[in-house]
Amino acid sequence: MEENKNKSLIDKVWNFFASITLAVVIFALIGGTSIVGTILEQNAEPEKNVKLLIKMFGIGHETAHSLLGVLDKLGFTDMYHSWWFIALLLLFAANLIICSLDRLPRIWKLVKEPIKPLTDEQFKNIGKKELVLKGKPEKLKEAVGTAVKNAGFKFIEAREANGYQFYSEKGNYTRLGVYITHLSILLILAGAIIGITFGFKGFLNLPEGRTYSVAFAPSGFLSKEEEAEMEAIIEKLQTTEGNAQEAARQFGVDEKALKAKMKRYGIWPLGFSIRCDNFLVDFYKGSNMPKEYRSWLTVIQGGKEVVKKSIVVNDPLTYAGVTFYQSSFGMVPNAHGEFIMKITPKSGAPETRQMHRDDKFIIPGTDLQGTLKDFSPALSFDANNRPFTFAEQMNNPAVFLEFSEKGKTKYSGWIMKRYPQTWALPDGHTVEFADYWGVEYTGLQVRKDPGVWVVYLGCIVMAVGLYITFFMSHKKIWVKLLEEKSNTRIIVALTANKNRPALETKADKMIALLSKSDGGGKQ
Amino acid sequence: MNSSTLFGISTMAYILAMIIYITYLAFKNSQVGIAATIVTIAGFVSQTLAIVIRWTESYAQWIMFNPESSFILSVLRSAPLRNLFESLIFFIWCLILGYLIIEFKYKNRSFGAFVTPIAGLALAFIDLSGMSKEIEPLVPALQSNWLLVHVMMSFIAYATFALSFSTGLMYLILKTEKRGESSYIFWTVTSGIFLAVLIMMGIDFVKVKIPMYSQKKVVERAAKEYYVRYGKMPDHVIELKNLLNENVDLQNFDITRSGKVDISLKSYLFKATLLSKSIAGSVLSWLASLGLIFAVWRYGHVLKRMIGSLAISSEMLDEITYKSIAIGFPIFTLGGLIFGAIWADQAWGVYWSWDPKETWSLITWFVYAFFLHSRLLRGWRGKKVAIVAVMGFIAVIFTYLGVNLLLSGLHAYGSLE
Numbered sequence: 001m002e003e004n005k006n007k008s009l010i011d012k013v014w015n016f017f018a019s020i021t022l023a024v025v026i027f028a029l030i031g032g033t034s035i036v037g038t039i040l041e042q043n044a045e046p047e048k049n050v051k052l053l054i055k056m057f058g059i060g061h062e063t064a065h066s067l068l069g070v071l072d073k074l075g076f077t078d079m080y081h082s083w084w085f086i087a088l089l090l091l092f093a094a095n096l097i098i099c100s101l102d103r104l105p106r107i108w109k110l111v112k113e114p115i116k117p118l119t120d121e122q123f124k125n126i127g128k129k130e131l132v133l134k135g136k137p138e139k140l141k142e143a144v145g146t147a148v149k150n151a152g153f154k155f156i157e158a159r160e161a162n163g164y165q166f167y168s169e170k171g172n173y174t175r176l177g178v179y180i181t182h183l184s185i186l187l188i189l190a191g192a193i194i195g196i197t198f199g200f201k202g203f204l205n206l207p208e209g210r211t212y213s214v215a216f217a218p219s220g221f222l223s224k225e226e227e228a229e230m231e232a233i234i235e236k237l238q239t240t241e242g243n244a245q246e247a248a249r250q251f252g253v254d255e256k257a258l259k260a261k262m263k264r265y266g267i268w269p270l271g272f273s274i275r276c277d278n279f280l281v282d283f284y285k286g287s288n289m290p291k292e293y294r295s296w297l298t299v300i301q302g303g304k305e306v307v308k309k310s311i312v313v314n315d316p317l318t319y320a321g322v323t324f325y326q327s328s329f330g331m332v333p334n335a336h337g338e339f340i341m342k343i344t345p346k347s348g349a350p351e352t353r354q355m356h357r358d359d360k361f362i363i364p365g366t367d368l369q370g371t372l373k374d375f376s377p378a379l380s381f382d383a384n385n386r387p388f389t390f391a392e393q394m395n396n397p398a399v400f401l402e403f404s405e406k407g408k409t410k411y412s413g414w415i416m417k418r419y420p421q422t423w424a425l426p427d428g429h430t431v432e433f434a435d436y437w438g439v440e441y442t443g444l445q446v447r448k449d450p451g452v453w454v455v456y457l458g459c460i461v462m463a464v465g466l467y468i469t470f471f472m473s474h475k476k477i478w479v480k481l482l483e484e485k486s487n488t489r490i491i492v493a494l495t496a497n498k499n500r501p502a503l504e505t506k507a508d509k510m511i512a513l514l515s516k517s518d519g520g521g522k523q
Numbered sequence: 524m525n526s527s528t529l530f531g532i533s534t535m536a537y538i539l540a541m542i543i544y545i546t547y548l549a550f551k552n553s554q555v556g557i558a559a560t561i562v563t564i565a566g567f568v569s570q571t572l573a574i575v576i577r578w579t580e581s582y583a584q585w586i587m588f589n590p591e592s593s594f595i596l597s598v599l600r601s602a603p604l605r606n607l608f609e610s611l612i613f614f615i616w617c618l619i620l621g622y623l624i625i626e627f628k629y630k631n632r633s634f635g636a637f638v639t640p641i642a643g644l645a646l647a648f649i650d651l652s653g654m655s656k657e658i659e660p661l662v663p664a665l666q667s668n669w670l671l672v673h674v675m676m677s678f679i680a681y682a683t684f685a686l687s688f689s690t691g692l693m694y695l696i697l698k699t700e701k702r703g704e705s706s707y708i709f710w711t712v713t714s715g716i717f718l719a720v721l722i723m724m725g726i727d728f729v730k731v732k733i734p735m736y737s738q739k740k741v742v743e744r745a746a747k748e749y750y751v752r753y754g755k756m757p758d759h760v761i762e763l764k765n766l767l768n769e770n771v772d773l774q775n776f777d778i779t780r781s782g783k784v785d786i787s788l789k790s791y792l793f794k795a796t797l798l799s800k801s802i803a804g805s806v807l808s809w810l811a812s813l814g815l816i817f818a819v820w821r822y823g824h825v826l827k828r829m830i831g832s833l834a835i836s837s838e839m840l841d842e843i844t845y846k847s848i849a850i851g852f853p854i855f856t857l858g859g860l861i862f863g864a865i866w867a868d869q870a871w872g873v874y875w876s877w878d879p880k881e882t883w884s885l886i887t888w889f890v891y892a893f894f895l896h897s898r899l900l901r902g903w904r905g906k907k908v909a910i911v912a913v914m915g916f917i918a919v920i921f922t923y924l925g926v927n928l929l930l931s932g933l934h935a936y937g938s939l940e
């Protein structure tokens with residue numbers, strides 16, 4: 001008794017997980033809750049979502065705040081990482097596994113069970129096509145066999161009381177297509193879990209000319225002291241190309257403690273160093289539309305330059321399993337870079353000069369002296385032609401040059417990097433503003449994901465599984481040759497678990513072929 | 524002939540075809556039916572030509588900016604699937620092609636009255652929303668071979684989903700009897716909302732957007748002056764402030780990165796109607812919308828009578844609904860989700876980041892997975908399954924348009940100031 005009861009409980013649980021009703025409910029739940037996640041901005045500053053709620057429901061600021069508080073408690077402000085969403089995904093996986101296991105034996109039987117000739121009784125209850133040809137079955141056998149073969153079936157032949165039966169099946173394994181599809185979903189989930197557990201996803205804002213041995217994935221805000229400690233740890237790691245063990249040894253600190261601190265601050269050692277040699281934004285001519293963001297990177301391992309590559313969006317750099325993606329850029333605060341100016345006298349060869357603000361330079365072969373007076377990262381002019389800077393980023397970098405001859409100011413003006421027409425001086429010399437180097441950083445997304453190949457494998461398996469599921473079928477065909485006086489009745493019966501009309505078309509073709517080939521008439 | 528003339532011809536042809544198909548539905552005159560098919564084919568041919576010509580136009584632009592790029596790469600990168608406008612055009616093209624295939628295969632024209640309106644709605648939407656029709660150079664994120672396969676396969680799938688939407692809706696119309704029935708309420712309210720939204724957009728267009736054209740001219744003039752003066756285009760319309768003599772609310776305008784001035788959608792969408800500043804206007808439009816939905820609900824049986832008298836069986840509709848989804852689902856999975864993920868992985872280093880667009884694609888995918896599995900449930904054949912098919916396409920519309928227009932609108936509002 002006791003045992004029986006236990007079993008029925010297990011059965012109940014099993015049946016619960018094996019039901020398609022649960023699957024459909026989970027589809028609805030994942031879909032429904034995800035909608036909320038697309039409306040509320042995820043991981044955003046609270047004030048943004050408060051504004052959103054005010055706009056959506058027309059409620060007051062206070063109410064919106066408390067509503068957001070409730071939503072936050074329920075995990076909706078970071079819902080794809082909330083415990084209940086992950087639980088939903090796990091439930092989904094369990095459902096999928098158990099449902100498939102539950103049905104697999106039955107399907108497996110259908111796959112493995114060899115096709116048998118049909119009894120007369122069975123022939124009655126199945127879709128079929130008939131035709132009568134002149135001649136005895138023995139004479140027609142060959143032609144029927146060829147026709148079945150031409151339709152793509154390898155057949156078995158059986159002698160029967162008053163004739164023959166040919167039967168054949170194809171694509172019995174295609175019944176497993178659904179299971180392949182379901183397996184692929186598990187593979188993708190597994191790949192995602194491997195990635196989250198063993199991988200790293202972070203960023204590195206790498207200034208031009210700088211070398212780093214770590215990447216970052218900070219969580220939460222740091223106090224001033226913590227920030228200082230973080231800087232110190234990064235400093236240590238820099239000297240050992242990110243090797244924490246070596247850094248601990250060199251500086252005589254506890255390795256475990258160092259690693260714990262690294263985890264706390266989201267410092268991730270690369271195991272090598274990476275340097276940004278240059279970063280440039282290229283614009284489509286005559287517009288503010290960016291054409292290309294490009295970073296020139298160098299990987300350094302053991303003090304040696306091992307790889308040099310320039311990356312753009314859609315073309316990252318991978319080294320030792322770590323991939324660097326071009327994802328953003330920006331200005332380094334309070335940085336002092338070098339202005340790279342290319343000076344071409346009216347008659348003479350071009351000369352490249354590096355300079356700083358207030359530096360003076362002479363146009364070669366003249367008395368003309370220039371002074372770099374001012375710089376704007378994003379120069380524009382207002383209605384009264386007064387210059388102003390409209391953005392922090394280097395949208396339209398420009399330098400203000402003042403020229404004098406023998407101590408007397410001659411002329412001055414703005415030279416813009418992006419607009420060659422501003423490079424010409426009144427005297428026919430050109431001064432090109434080539435770059436302001438060392439003040440921009442390239443924003444790199446840094447990733448190591450050992451699970452990505454499992455995810456891709458899952459994707460391939462899914463494509464194969466879906467193809468089998470929707471575009472292939474398990475087909476069976478039986479052809480009976482029945483002697484009727486000096487004629488033969490040919491009966492073609494067929495089944496398919498999918499797309500029966502296609503098989504019927506095939507059978508029609510077969511019959512048309514037969515009726516022609518033997519000159520017999522359809523009756 | 525240039526591509527926009529040809530697009531114009533195809534637009535007229537499709538709208539004409541829609542009218543003829545509906546006439547055919549009402550009068551069942553076979554000559555009218557033939558005329559509808561001929562007009563549709565004419566529209567399709569002219570649209571095909573238009574797409575080819577647009578491709579050559581954008582090819583010319585690509586090689587102008589990238590003279591060093593190889594022939595094959597240039598052809599791929601200039602394929603006309605690069606923005607909202609081009610992808611909608613491709614969607615309509617696939618939809619009409621799919622429809623013509625079904626019409627010839629099933630030798631039945633009555634679907635036409637349900638498919639051509641989707642094409643008509645999409646075309647109306649293109650103009651009402653005022654989306655950019657310019658051929659613009661590709662921003663860095665879009666310079667990938669995945670763009671082509673991803674967008675192309677997604678839209679082929681969307682077209683098959685649109686077909687299943689039409690047949691699913693027809694199935695519901697045909698199979699529902701009573702006004703109290705939930706399936707009946709579902710299809711009438713859904714159709715009513717579609718109709719109401721489209722009419723509102725039409726009113727907004729006429730009452731708000733058209734009057735703004737003169738202001739747009741003023742802003743364009745200011746932009747031109749800015750260019751002449753500073754040798755560059757402004758990054759933001761606000762920069763034009765000092766160049767304007769007239770009082771123009773610059774908030775209503777966007778300036779594209781290639782320097783074209785547009786009236787921003789937010790400035791007129793539903794502004795004359797549902798979101799009107801005048802209380803009376805807004806109340807009136809809400810009431811009118813509800814009235815319209817009520818009318819569709821009240822007189823839905825007229826439509827049922829129209830289809831009911833045609834030689835069209837509910838089994839056939841059910842079959843086409845399933846088959847379209849059976850073709851669309853694998854294509855969407857591979858092209859929409861998998862290729863999208865691979866591309867995101869290559870461009871940003873994350874194959875899945877739960878952003879609204881990705882998430883909505885996933886929601887759509889789940890609705891269709893729901894559809895495929897619900898057929899396996901006892902007692903779920905027929906109407907309930909058709910409702911899921913209809914909801915699937917609503918999710919598609921939201922994935923494609925809602926996320927861009929509504930969610931980004933909401934979020935952009937949140938970040939204003």
Ligand code: HEM
Pocket residue numbers: 017018019020023092095096099100103107178181182185466469889892895896898899
């Ligand atoms: C999003 C995830 C899923 C996808 C993409 C998926 C895909 C599919 C597809 C394409 C089919 C074939 C349907 C048809 O032929 O019309 C199918 C059938 C089926 N699925 Fe799923 N499935 C998913 C999740 C699940 C889950 C969680 C369960 C758990 C109960 C499940 C149980 C089944 C069953 C029992 C069948 C029918 C198998 C048969 O006909 O022998 N599926 N699935």
